[in-house]
Amino acid sequence: MAETETHPLRRRLPDGIMPEEEITRTENRWVAVMLGMLGLMMVVIVVTGITDSLHPPSNVETIDPTTLHLGGEFAESNLGTAREPDGSVTARLVADQYAFVPSCTLVPADTPVKFRLTSTDVIHGFLLPVTNVNTMVVPGYIAEVRTTFTRTGVYSMPCNEFCGSGHHGMLAKVEVVPAEQFPTLTADERTSCAK
C-alpha cells in the first residue's frame, strides 16, 4: 500500500499532469540515447571516410549536356585515359542512355587516377566495386573522383542508377593494367579491353 503511494507512476495525478521529475528523467534518458546514436554515426562516417577514402560528392563544374560531342573536353576523340605531366592519369568518360563511352577504359595500377564523367541525358551511376569510386553522373555537371588501383584486372559494373528501359544493358568497364605496361599502349588500345 505504501508502495502505490510513493511510486510516481501510481500516484494520483494532479489535474492529469505527469510529475515533473518523471518527465525530466525520461527526457534525459532519450537525450542520452540520441546523443549516443549521433556520436556513433559520426564516428562511422569519419572512420570509413578516411580509411576507405569515400568522397563526398563535392565537385561543382557545369557543362552543356546537349553539345558535348561537338567539341571541348568531352568530344569523342578526347575520351579515355590521358597522362598528366606529374605522372598521374585522367580518365574522361561520357555516360548516355545506354552506354559508358568509351565502353572500356584502361588505367594503370599504382598510379593516381582521376575520373571525370558527365552525362548527356539522365542521371547515371558509376561504381567500381571494392574501390572508393562511386559517383552519380548528372547531366549538366562534371563528376570527379580520384583513386589509386592496387589490383590489376577488369572491373565490370552495370550502371548504378536506374536510367530507363535499357538500363540493364549499360555496363561500365575499367581494366587496370600494370603500371609499366600502360605507357606502351596507344590511345586506341587504351579504350578497348583485352578480349
Place this chain on the structure above:
Amino acid sequence: MAHDRGPFKLSNPWPVIGWGVVAGALVVSVVLGFGVLSRFQQNAPTLDLWAAICRGLGITSDTAPATQPQPALNTPTRIAWTPSTLEQIASGDAERGAFIAMNCVACHGQRGVSGSDVYPTLAGMSPAVIYKQLDDFRTGKRPWGVMGGVAKALSDQDSADVAAYFASQPNGLPPVDGYRVPEPGRSLRETNPAKRLAFAGDPARGIPPCAACHGQGGYKIGAPALQQQRPDYIEAELQFFAQGVRANDIFGQMRNIAKQLTPDEMHALALFYSESGGPQASIR
C-alpha cells in the same frame, strides 16, 4: 520548477551547456567535413588544405584540360539536339517539302515507301532523323556518294520541309513512341535470339535492348524506326556501324552495339524488324 528555468536565463547553467554543445558539434563537423575528410583522402595528394576546403564546399578551380597532346578533334556530326535545332525541325513545312520530295521518290519510292532493298523507306520516319541524316550526308559525316550530292543541294530549311513531308506520309514506318505493351517473350528467357536482343538485349555483352531506343516501349531522339524498314538496308547499316564505315552516331551509340553483334545476329535482327508481323503487329 520549470517556471524559473527559461532557456535564456543566465542563472540556469543548462541552456548555456546545451548551446555550447550545439556550437561545439557544429565546429567539429565543419572541421571534420570540410577539412579532414576533404584533405586526407588517400588519392588526392595534390590538394593543399585550402584547395581541399574549397573542393569540399564545391568550389574548385580544377578545370584545366589534360596536357597530353590531344588527338585531332573528330566529331561524329554537326547536329546537337539543342532547342534551336528542334525549333528548326519543327518549322518544317510539309507542303513545301512535297515539291522537294519529287527529287527523292525516284530512289526512295512513291511517298517515300521504298520498293527496293538498296533504298530505305522514309515515309513515317521521325523528322528529326531525316533532318540529321541529311545534314550528315551534306557534311560528309555519313559518307554516301549519291545522297551526299542530293543533300548538298538542300538548305537547312529545305531539309526541315522535306523531313516534315516524309514524316507525315502513311504506309511506311510506324511512329516510334514510348508506348509499351507487356507481352510474353520480351525477356532474357526468350529463345528467339533476335526477339531477345530486340526486347531484352544482352547485358553480359553490354548490349541494351534495341527497343529501348528504337521503340516500341522506349525512344531516343535521333533513333530511326526499324519496324517495316527494308531488311537488307538494316543489315547493311549494322555492318557499316560495326566496321566504322558509318560513324555519324553521337558517342558511338550504334557503333558500340553493332561491334558486338555477330553477322548471324545482324541478319536475324534485320529480318525480325522488317517482317510485317514483327513487333509492330503486337501494338495496334
